[in-house]
Amino acid sequence: MQVSEFSQLTGVSSHTLRYYEKIGLLKNVRRNASGHRDYAEKDLAWMAFIQRLKATGMSLDNIQRYSEYREQGDVSLVARKQLLEVHKSQLESYIQSQQSHLAALQDKINHYHQQIND
């Protein structure tokens, strides 16, 4: 599929897709006879994972590191697993901190509620 369809399916603009390729997140994107990008099914899955990593606060820089590992094939399985484990534990403590922020917000809201008496 070409860029417009891929963009549609992933929700990422064609500009951003080219940018991601330039900085090494997407690699080895196929080209058709006239030099246009021709994305494969597996690019969709990888792009979805990129989006997940990004949504959990991983920098494009780190995602790029993971992308490098991916390219190296099976020799990097352990490294990739470790990278994800570190990221996962960071995410866990991040979620915990967000939960305590949430509780503090609720307290503040309750406080306003008392002051307002509505």
Place this chain on the structure above:
Amino acid sequence: MQVSEFSQLTGVSSHTLRYYEKIGLLKNVRRNASGHRDYAEKDLAWMAFIQRLKATGMSLDNIQRYSEYREQGDVSLVARKQLLEVHKSQLESYIQSQQSHLAALQDKINHYHQQIND
């Protein structure tokens, strides 16, 4: 207290403190005879709340809006409460999404685990 101590206590650099004042997050900071900032206890509490809002993903722009309300006094209590309630519900769904990302990461890690057989 002056800027260096306030910076120490809040963990925010003096540059950033001045920046926050410039964009209207911190307002009416007292000055001493020689024109130096002289932060009060209540500035500490407000700064802590700014940091909490920021940590939960609120933009400085929105925090500034809240800061305006604060300055208006009691007439804005309802507005402030509403702003926090909106933010709180956004935070709740954000935490939920992070939790589902976390589960997906665990799945991926398990998958690597199987492949590695360690």
Place this chain on the structure above:
DNA sequence: GATTGACTTAGAGTTTACTCGAAGTCGTAA
């Protein structure tokens, strides 16, 4: 009276992650 250290302002520079624009190529449809 000179030096030091902490402050002041205004404005320029940095980082991350896009986002856009210009100029050009290619295949199809009128």
Place this chain on the structure above:
DNA sequence: TTACGACTTCGAGTAAACTCTAAGTCAATC
């Protein structure tokens, strides 16, 4: 055969949130 739409590259521009620099002031200390 020319017009179109979708693509291409390269490089410049943008937004948010800092971060730093330069030049200057002021109080205290040597």
